[in-house]
Amino acid sequence: xxxxxxxxxxxxxxxxxxxxxxxxxxxxxxxxxxxxxxxxxxxxxxxxxxxxxxxxxxxxxxxxxxxxxxxxxxxxxxxxxxxxxxxxxxxxxxxxxxxxxxxxxxxxxxxxxxxxxxxxxxxxxxxxxxxxxxxxxxxxxxxxxx
Amino acid sequence: xxxxxxxxxxxxxxxxxxxxxxxxxxxxxxxxxxxxxxxxxxxxxxxxxxxxxxxxxxxxxxxxxxxxxxxxxxxxxxxxxxxxxxxxxxxxxxxxxxxxxxxxxxxxxxxxxxxxxxxxxxxxxxxxxxxxxxxxxxxxxxxxxx
DNA sequence: ATCAATGTGTACCAAAAAAGTATACAATGA
DNA sequence: TCATTGTATACTTTTTTGGTACACATTGAT
Numbered sequence: 001x002x003x004x005x006x007x008x009x010x011x012x013x014x015x016x017x018x019x020x021x022x023x024x025x026x027x028x029x030x031x032x033x034x035x036x037x038x039x040x041x042x043x044x045x046x047x048x049x050x051x052x053x054x055x056x057x058x059x060x061x062x063x064x065x066x067x068x069x070x071x072x073x074x075x076x077x078x079x080x081x082x083x084x085x086x087x088x089x090x091x092x093x094x095x096x097x098x099x100x101x102x103x104x105x106x107x108x109x110x111x112x113x114x115x116x117x118x119x120x121x122x123x124x125x126x127x128x129x130x131x132x133x134x135x136x137x138x139x140x141x142x143x144x145x146x
Numbered sequence: 147x148x149x150x151x152x153x154x155x156x157x158x159x160x161x162x163x164x165x166x167x168x169x170x171x172x173x174x175x176x177x178x179x180x181x182x183x184x185x186x187x188x189x190x191x192x193x194x195x196x197x198x199x200x201x202x203x204x205x206x207x208x209x210x211x212x213x214x215x216x217x218x219x220x221x222x223x224x225x226x227x228x229x230x231x232x233x234x235x236x237x238x239x240x241x242x243x244x245x246x247x248x249x250x251x252x253x254x255x256x257x258x259x260x261x262x263x264x265x266x267x268x269x270x271x272x273x274x275x276x277x278x279x280x281x282x283x284x285x286x287x288x289x290x291x292x
Numbered sequence: 293a294t295c296a297a298t299g300t301g302t303a304c305c306a307a308a309a310a311a312g313t314a315t316a317c318a319a320t321g322a
Numbered sequence: 323t324c325a326t327t328g329t330a331t332a333c334t335t336t337t338t339t340g341g342t343a344c345a346c347a348t349t350g351a352t
Contacts, residue, residue, distance in 0.1 A: 006341095062298080115285065119265075120266060151311065152310075171329075191330085206321075207321090
């Protein structure tokens with residue numbers, strides 16, 4: 001990665017939709033998430049194309065989650081917005097290592113990074129929207145089985 | 147983070163110095179690491195200022211590791227070059243969350259990120275230059291006690 | 293039917309970060 | 323004393339991030 005602001009906003013938006021569990025229009029979402037409507041629209045568009053939320057046009061239109069909140073993870077949202085999660089550029093699919101001329105896993109160091117990277121992804125996969133939104137679930141509850 | 151190219155090069159340089167265990171000049175280092183001399187000089191400068199390597203001017207000058215290779219970790223090198231390791235901007239010391247107006251740990255999501263982030267740093271701390279350079283140590287050896 | 297409300301598509305712009313280069317200078321050892 | 327090697331500072335370019343603009347397409351309420 002790094003996890004971008006845009007992914008961060010997308011997570012907030014997804015949490016909001018999970019919390020309210022109703023169709024919300026872009027304006028409402030933008031206000032609740034402290035971003036401009038235009039920017040919210042852009043992020044929402046990506047989320048629609050990524051089958052994370054569905055949209056309704058016309059009066060009383062808006063957005064809602066496409067799937068159940070327990071079937072959406074932080075990994076899903078971050079990858080949708082930022083693309084493949086990689087802690088180092090050398091780990092990304094299309095990157096060619098300037099040292100070895102090959103891509104990921106060619107250098108010893110990158111193989112170590114790769115182990116760490118996979119672990120991060122695995123952890124992000126374990127965090128569901130449902131857990132994030134549930135007031136009875138603490139950070140410790142979420143992270144204890146990492 | 148993300149771990150930058152520059153940090154990546156710094157790691158290569160440090161590995162080279164650990165492997166050879168002698169004073170090497172910037173040109174030799176640059177060639178071995180497949181970067182320009184100028185860029186190597188820039189990175190080496192940071193490493194000198196960060197007390198990771200020491201330098202010698204004049205004829206037969208060059209660089210060598212300041213400390214023993216077993217006392218230098220990936221975390222040391224990456225933090226030296228890239229600054230604080232943070233998987234999301236919201237976790238960095240001087241960042242103020244646009245949602246809560248506070249900094250790290252204020253939002254629930256960021257608290258989760260923080261747990262993951264600390265774990266990454268902890269893993270990077272466990273990888274020493276000595277281990278990376280030792281031909282008898284495998285990636286599995288390094289990562290099994292993560 | 294019509295029109296206001298709402299999302300769509302595409303393109304553009306600006307700031308920040310990353311990656312790398314240039315130049316003039318300072319120290320040192322043969 | 324001068325070639326060799328590092329120092330200091332500043333600049334340039336490219337890529338990524340974060341965000342905006344505008345003309346258009348649907349659709350539900352009236």
